[in-house]
Amino acid sequence: MHASSRHGTVAAAAPARGGRGGRDRRPKRADAPDWAKPPARGKQRDFKNEQRAAGGAEKTRQDTPRATTSRSERGVRASEVLRAVAPRTSAKAFEDVSRGTTVLFDDPREVTLEEQLHYEREGHVCIRRAVEGVEMIPMVKAVTGEIIARRLEAYRHRVSVLCPDARTTELKDVEECKRALKKHSQEDVGFLQTFNLHRNESSPAREYIMSKQFAKIAAELMGCERARIYQSCVFVKEPGMAETNWHSDLNMVPLDTNDFVTLWIPLRSLDEDDAALHFANRSHRDFALPYWRTIEGMSDLExxxxxxxxxxxxxxDLTAHHGWALHWSPPQPKDSVPRYALSVCYFADGARRLETEELRRTPHAEDEWSYETWLRDLQPGAVAKHFELPIVWP
Structure with a gap:
């Protein structure tokens, strides 16, 4: 069964990779340097041919429910980490002014009314040519340089999440991390994650992540006057890495707000076989889904x-999705190059820290890296003003 969409054909109940869209209004592909282009099609894995050759193998995969969480986080309770956080008696003093940069902001991209309406209705939208491709090249070099420099840190983080009992500080190199994951983890590695490059003032990537160009798009989609960065992450899917499970970003954020958007910015051109994000249309409005305190109802999202x-x-190009929009990502083909994407999360100024009793579910341990350094400075219920949650728009 299929339904018509302004983006093309959308699968109404597509189990594995989901429906496809976003192609009919696509402008002509701009020239890009060779290193920024996707690999030739001959080097990409053909999912369709593999499925035909495998016979019933794909059906077996589809019949297995895809949960939104890993085995380690299926307990339904308030986060012990957040319960244990005792706010300091006084927060650190800082000047709460906009720190958005003007890099990439010479000719700001306006969000169209059609894009705003699509985001509001469906919970996600693609913003084509948010930045001209040639202007992205210095940003890509800055961010990928940080990825390479922090690769061991990213692998240690993945070990700490998937193998909680492992002593990550004793892991001396990436190969030791891979051996630890293979030996101790019950789950496949879906991605590597490098947190909050924008908080390092010496990072060459900082000025790009803090750019008003991206912040302006986020503020226009949220319909707010002032926007803050919640976190930035670089997600890497190396060839052969597994799928990323269904989840929504706000479910793991200790803020009381509905005004939250994530911009997902690929750091090279992606073709149809690369592991882009797949979205559950209108899931950001589905308050009937019994998801907030249990995982009931999460087994048949497709x-x-x-x-x-x-x-x-x-x-x-970039995609934007609402904080409550459910999304996942398929595996990265084995015969491909790594997929790098910068994810920047924004929220409208004025959001408050959640009270402990209002916490929704147990956030994954990896999310502590986003809030552990500022959460202690905020009393429960306090407005989320902090140096590490900077205003970037206007």
Whole structure:
């Protein structure tokens, strides 16, 4: 069963990779340097041919429910980490002014009314040519340089999440981390994650992540006057890495707000076989889904929603999704190059820290890296003003 969409054909109940969209209004692909282009099609794995050759193998995969969480986080209780946080008696003093940069902001991209409406209705949207491809090249070099420099840190983080009993500080190199994951983890590695490059004032990536160009897009989609950065992450899917499970970002954020958007910015052009994000249409409005305190109802999301994605993304394109929009990402093909994407999360100024009794579910341990350094400075219920939650728009 299929339904018509302004982005193309959308699968109404597509189990594995979800439906496809975002192609009919696609502008002509801009030229990009060779290193920023996707690999030739001959080097990409053909999912469709593999499925035909495998016979019933794909059906077996589809019949297995895809949960939103890993085995280690299926307990339904308030986060012990947040319960244990005792706010300091006084927060650190700082000047709460906009720290958004003007890099990439010479000719700001306006969000169109059609894009705003699509985001509001569906919970996600693709912003084509948010930045011109050639202007992205210095940013890509700055961010990928940080990825390479912090690769061991990213692997140690993955070990700490998937193998909680491992002593990550004793892991001396990436190969030791891989051996630890293979030996102790019950789950496949879906991605590597490098947190909050924008908080390091000496990082060459900082000025790009803090750019008003991206912050302006986020503020226009949220419909707010002032926007803050919640976190920035670089997500790496190396060839052969597994799928990223269904989840929504706000479910793991200790803020009381509905005004939260994530910009997902590929750091090279992506073709249809790369692991882009797949979205559950209108899931950000589905208050009937019994998700907030249990995982009931999460086993058949593909049957509940139309699943949409944006097949091909040029360097300079980005996707944006609401904090409550459910999304996942498929595996990265083995015969490919790594997929790098910068994710920047924004929230409208004025959000408050959640009270302990209002916490929704147990956040994954990896999310502590986003809030552990500022949470102690905020009393429960206090407005989220902090140096590490900077205003970047206007």
């Amino acid at each position: 049957g509940r929603y139309e699943i949409d994605t944006y097949d091909e993304l040029d360097l300079g």
